Amino acid sequence: MIVTVNNDSDVRGVRDGLVRLGLWVERFDGSAGTQFVVGPHSAAVDPDDIRAIAGVSAVATKKSPHPKLDAMPRTVQAGGVRIGADAAPVVMAGPCSVESEDHVRRLAEGLAARGVRFLRGGAYKPRTSPYSFQGHGETALRWLRKAADEHGMGLITECMGEEERDLVAAHADLIQIGSRNMHNYSLLKSVASTGRPVFLKRGLAATLQEWLLAAEYCLAHGSPAVVLCERGVRSFDTSTRFLLDLAAVAQLSHVHRLPVVVDPSHATGRRDLVIPLCRAALAAGAHGVMVETHADPAAALSDGPQAVRPEVLFGLLEEMGLPGPHQRRSAS
């Protein structure tokens, strides 16, 4: 925002009023008098509260670049589960890659019995090396859907490319766009055009603004709703895999009032930090957590070191007050 001051005698008063509202300001002077530009890490404030400061002659604002996102309901429904401000926190759990029908089935059974409402699992995997395991594809999708259905769970899985889009859309309740594809605008449009809700992971160096604009792409191209997922950003410290940005989560939840979920498994890569950071995420305002879970992490075909055994989640689920086994989800 740009705040224009009536005249010289008001400059100090206006500055004080802006600070009192929690705004960082830079002062500019010219032939038209003094103006303040509100800086980027200011508290969110209603422009009318600024106009009410004595000595302010005009406030100029920027048009929101994401009008559809601003108008989206605060709580999203997918796979029979509600995610957002008006719903209880959700847990999404399952393996990084799906390895066998049997494994995913038993895992789903155990998780559902403890209140996990969303099954996650990778059928198509984005791998840094072309020589790494790339996922079981369509077969894995069927295993996942079946396991989710048997236990009344919603299903979330990633779509990496346009060629698998229709298959993923036919099986998943929430289609995940992975971190490495957040800026892949062709994919955003393509996935959105299926009319499914999107689970949009933050790009590994995306600003909050870029992330919101990627969500706007989804809404502008046919998706009814977006759930945002914070999974850590690139940083210089190597003791965690990425740097989990819970202040972004607090902003999304408390300022933008959008549904947001946190994935501490990918953020840290460290099994020993997953549970405390799930707690921290929920305390910061997250509406859910996504946790990489595997019955035997050593057998995982990808990212085994960061997966936890299902039992490790149980304490957290109890703290969250999640009930026991759920009914099958109603037909969507």
Added chain:
Amino acid sequence: MIVTVNNDSDVRGVRDGLVRLGLWVERFDGSAGTQFVVGPHSAAVDPDDIRAIAGVSAVATKKSPHPKLDAMPRTVQAGGVRIGADAAPVVMAGPCSVESEDHVRRLAEGLAARGVRFLRGGAYKPRTSPYSFQGHGETALRWLRKAADEHGMGLITECMGEEERDLVAAHADLIQIGSRNMHNYSLLKSVASTGRPVFLKRGLAATLQEWLLAAEYCLAHGSPAVVLCERGVRSFDTSTRFLLDLAAVAQLSHVHRLPVVVDPSHATGRRDLVIPLCRAALAAGAHGVMVETHADPAAALSDGPQAVRPEVLFGLLEEMGLPGPHQRRSAS
């Protein structure tokens, strides 16, 4: 760590065993067979658990570069208050810069009455511009000490240079080393030599390892104890002032088992995120929070936009189960 494998037939089994423990590994081969190097964002593991894996012939480890820190008690005492794993979470509150005796006195009174055990306030201020207000110095130190004493609070304040060191040590219970001085080894040594416990803020681009080594400097040069304070690191997103790293806090608390406090005010610069991030910090394992508090943020001589009014803290204090007014601290 370096893990050496007995022979070719064991390679897969050893890899699986390492993954099962939560370790990311890189494989190296040579005339002496296969070796794995454990990567930086692995879970913390006891080397003996690695030695127990079938097929492991040797495990080589690195000597800890911070032996004194490793041996430091998990709970630190300062100003009559205990901070750490075996103590209740503490709240440190007060203004960025101290402006008047009256202001700090009334603030201390209000905060102490609600269970805040530590008064914080700046007498000497590190300012990016040489033309900004640099603090009231010695006078402010006396105001702070008096206000703390009147209400049985501990006092924490920053020492920026060797010339004010003795004055700060004479007044403060915990001497703060600010973020911009974490790598200032001359100051670390100088402050440590006073024999006071140190409150060590993380440098704005310090790795966890560098931060721990800065703490080791303090212990190696005479300080009895260090409390670490996470206050955000540099990043590319401008919607918060810095990027608060709560995974580092979880590591310090749960893996290193060191006393750690979080300052969400400086981390975000945003008053509207302070309370949710205090909650998140405590959930991640922090042993306390430090919050910039001011009766009238507009009158603050520095960082007003990020300060909250004392009342804003009260809800948080209640959630934390903090009792009412405290006794005067016993003579130290």
Added chain:
Amino acid sequence: MIVTVNNDSDVRGVRDGLVRLGLWVERFDGSAGTQFVVGPHSAAVDPDDIRAIAGVSAVATKKSPHPKLDAMPRTVQAGGVRIGADAAPVVMAGPCSVESEDHVRRLAEGLAARGVRFLRGGAYKPRTSPYSFQGHGETALRWLRKAADEHGMGLITECMGEEERDLVAAHADLIQIGSRNMHNYSLLKSVASTGRPVFLKRGLAATLQEWLLAAEYCLAHGSPAVVLCERGVRSFDTSTRFLLDLAAVAQLSHVHRLPVVVDPSHATGRRDLVIPLCRAALAAGAHGVMVETHADPAAALSDGPQAVRPEVLFGLLEEMGLPGPHQRRSAS
């Protein structure tokens, strides 16, 4: 690499020998004696030079994760132009988005006359906002090809999605993968399968290793050659749009010996820094520069502020010793 030391008496000598070669090392000790792990920012060294150090009993190395890239010729041919260690530096110039046939034609004429061998221009544009201009698509491709052909230039343009892949491959000599798609493995595979050489921009937070692996994807899936393009990475300083990493360029050119081009226009966003940074790029070892050029930057449909007028390039072209007008390229 892991270097194993014969016995205790050799430890210091081996360490000295490793440092003498330019290696940063970490020491590990165990039942099998002392071992050194060579750190990441060490000079590139032949393992045999390490084996030759007195006191070294074994050196274990990691298999290269990008064997095809290692085997790729150091100089790549595309559009009749050679790019790499054994060729003269090339200049790639043209507008961010192509706006009209007339504009691109006149631009190509002027550039070709001064020795610019490659025309660049956007037909499909990755835009942060769904409401920004997204490119003239197929029509623009035809304009570009025609303009390039008329002046014997090679053509480079970006492919953003699988749906336009065949069209782009039919028109371009070098297919650009943009920064936002470097981690888009589906697109890498899809574009590579056309058999065209790929111009691979670095992801905005990609490590050198991830970038090389993305290039390996292209080679593993059918592309005959890859040219790498450094265009700046995310950072905290806002005075340039991204942070241009010329040390990565020096590594690619002098250590990995791969063809590398630098785009200072996108890296900095600043027209006033483009020419000095072109010079710096070539001095660091780049085999070419890509410069956003527009006859009237104010009329540019995207990124106008960073475009330079063609005349601005002429001084640089003369310094580079580029000759005048070229012949039409031979049929490919």
Added chain:
Amino acid sequence: MIVTVNNDSDVRGVRDGLVRLGLWVERFDGSAGTQFVVGPHSAAVDPDDIRAIAGVSAVATKKSPHPKLDAMPRTVQAGGVRIGADAAPVVMAGPCSVESEDHVRRLAEGLAARGVRFLRGGAYKPRTSPYSFQGHGETALRWLRKAADEHGMGLITECMGEEERDLVAAHADLIQIGSRNMHNYSLLKSVASTGRPVFLKRGLAATLQEWLLAAEYCLAHGSPAVVLCERGVRSFDTSTRFLLDLAAVAQLSHVHRLPVVVDPSHATGRRDLVIPLCRAALAAGAHGVMVETHADPAAALSDGPQAVRPEVLFGLLEEMGLPGPHQRRSAS
């Protein structure tokens, strides 16, 4: 800058005019009409060129926060050597830490004979670990001064703390403030008060603006001149020690017109990249380079892996057109 537009019909024309000047702008609207805020990574532009755009009614500017730096001469003199826009590029070379009188003497002799005008060397060393070698202190200062004097060289060495300030000022021609102390305002003031010119290394996560303000501290507190030294900033890629920011160098040299030197040794940590990056630095506009040089890097007491042997510099010195042996510097 804030640019106010006359009326609605001018908005497009003003935007075009701003883009034509190389400015990135954000549009704001309010009761007082349309205003544009010029974004951070815009080209440097004279406000009068903006006022000249048809349709602009007012331009508001910010007061420079570093007036003394703006007024500083573009070329600085220290130790009989001129550094800056109006002088030939200088080379500063010598060991990270000074180890013996003999070593530094022979090194100075060899370097001076080839045109190196500035001897650098560490007497006091900032070390991440309290247990690492911390420098030979005063003795080393005397060795350095003697070696510099014998060969007519200027001397640059680091001051880490107020206690050694007078000794360093008595021996050095240029006092270095290291990267880890750039934000140490107490030290900046203390060193500046000696009246010596300061060699100010960029903080490892300092924005350009913060760096310029640190220079302003020096000038505001008694230093006659500052030379800025880029030495790499923190980043996520581990293949170099830090990320060398040559766009910042181009800005300082071509936009701010301040004396700037580049240290590729510390920036990369890699001996094999030092020479190409010296060339790149000079091409970007640097007025000098600082290179860590050691007769036997294995014997270096710190940072050996990044040091080059003096002979490695000779080719670069010839390219730079540096002449042979120099006369002793005139008494200062």
